[in-house]
Amino acid sequence: MIRLQRVTKRFDGGSEALSNVSLRVDAGALAFLTGPSGAGKSTLLRLIARLERPTRGRIMVNGKDLETLPRNEVPRFRRSIGLVFQDHRLLFDRPVHANVALPLEILGYRRGEARKRVRAALDKVGLLQKENAQPQTLSAGEQQRVGIARAIVHRPALLLADEPTGNLDPRLSREIMQLFLDFNRVGVTALIASHNLELISGLGKPILHLENGNLEARHVTQARSAG
Ligand code: ADP
Numbered sequence: 001m002i003r004l005q006r007v008t009k010r011f012d013g014g015s016e017a018l019s020n021v022s023l024r025v026d027a028g029a030l031a032f033l034t035g036p037s038g039a040g041k042s043t044l045l046r047l048i049a050r051l052e053r054p055t056r057g058r059i060m061v062n063g064k065d066l067e068t069l070p071r072n073e074v075p076r077f078r079r080s081i082g083l084v085f086q087d088h089r090l091l092f093d094r095p096v097h098a099n100v101a102l103p104l105e106i107l108g109y110r111r112g113e114a115r116k117r118v119r120a121a122l123d124k125v126g127l128l129q130k131e132n133a134q135p136q137t138l139s140a141g142e143q144q145r146v147g148i149a150r151a152i153v154h155r156p157a158l159l160l161a162d163e164p165t166g167n168l169d170p171r172l173s174r175e176i177m178q179l180f181l182d183f184n185r186v187g188v189t190a191l192i193a194s195h196n197l198e199l200i201s202g203l204g205k206p207i208l209h210l211e212n213g214n215l216e217a218r219h220v221t222q223a224r225s226a227g
Contacts, residue, residue, distance in 0.1 A: 001027040001158060001189045002048055007057030009043050009213075017043040019213040020057070025191060027157070028222040030184040032200040033193040035210035041193035044210065045160045048191070049081050050074065062157065079107065082156035082188075086166035088147030090135040096122070097131040100149045107154060121149040125179060141172035148179060152188070159183060159190040165199065173199050181205075 002025040009018040018040045025031055033041050046052040047059055050066050059066045062080055069077060090099050097118050104114040122128045125145040135143055144164065151159065161180065165173035177192075177199060184190050194200050200207060206220050 001025055001029070001062060002191065003058075003060040004044075004047075005058040005060075007047065007054045007059060009040075009047060009052065010055045016055075016213050018047070018054075018215075021213070021215045022217040023208065023215060024219040025189065026219075026221045027189050028184075028187055029206075029220045030180065030190040030192070031206045031208055031218075031220045032203075033191060033208045033210060034195060034197055034200065036195060039210040040213045040215075041195075041210055042162050044215075045162050045191065045193055049083060049160055050077065079154060080157050082151035082154070082159045084148055084151045084159065084161035084164045086163040088144050090143060090146055090150075092135050095131070096127065096133050096135060096138070096146050099135060099146055100153050102150060103154045117153050117155075118149075121153040122146075124152065124182075125149045141168055141175065144168060144172075144176055145179070148176070152183060157187075157189060159188050159192075161190070161192040163193055163195065165194065165196065170199070177203060 002023065004021055004023045007018055007021045008016055010016045021044065033044065035041055043052065047054055048061055064077060100118045100121055101114050104117060119128060119131065122131050125148050127142060127145055127149065130138060130142065135146060138146065159180065165176050168176065180190050180192055181203065208215060208218055
């Protein structure tokens with residue numbers, strides 16, 4: 001599903017954010033990405049989502065070589081990915097259901113089908129009863145769950161999350177991680193960046209340690225692997 005071969009990313013004027021990173025994550029697997037602030041976690045996720053381009057190396061996602069992906073295939077590629085951020089980036093001028101519906105609007109779904117999918121997504125994150133609420137009336141944990149519903153509403157095969165529990169207390173953080181484990185159980189591949197080792201160790205999933213842009217080469221398979 002995800003394959004990086006000797007990937008290096010250097011930002012203009014900066015040092016290497018990622019150095020020679022090789023990684024393989026099989027379809028159906030879930031792995032955590034950890035490391036201190038500045039280690040390169042966000043950069044790695046952004047490269048996989050093709051929000052950034054590597055300086056060197058090769059990235060394959062879902063059978064596509066991102067270097068040679070034709071421009072007109074980029075939207076379809078992005079559709080195969082769900083992105084979750086720390087600051088869920090909800091729009092506060094519209095209710096929950098309209099926030100979750102955004103990706104479907106962009107994809108041109110018909111209203112009836114979109115509504116069905118939005119309700120299914122909100123149901124999965126346990127917020128169906130809040131579909132008409134305004135985001136600012138929700139708790140931080142609920143807002144993050146709306147962000148996750150929006151990330152999965154178009155049923156992506158791959159979920160990338162960047163510090164999805166960064167603003168949440170330990171109990172809510174565990175709930176959010178449990179949601180990702182649930183999605184993974186039904187077949188979604190996931191890569192989740194978190195600096196919170198205490199939270200992610202003990203969940204029985206492989207943990208990839210980034211340090212200063214370096215990552216020990218790993219192959220994450222669907223079955224539980226050591227780590
Ligand atoms: P993490 O997510 O682990 O905190 P990042 O991937 O955000 O780490 O950052 C890795 C390194 O790349 C840091 O040194 C950061 O300053 C640098 N970096 C990230 N994004 C940019 C950018 N757009 N321009 C310049 N440097 C960047």
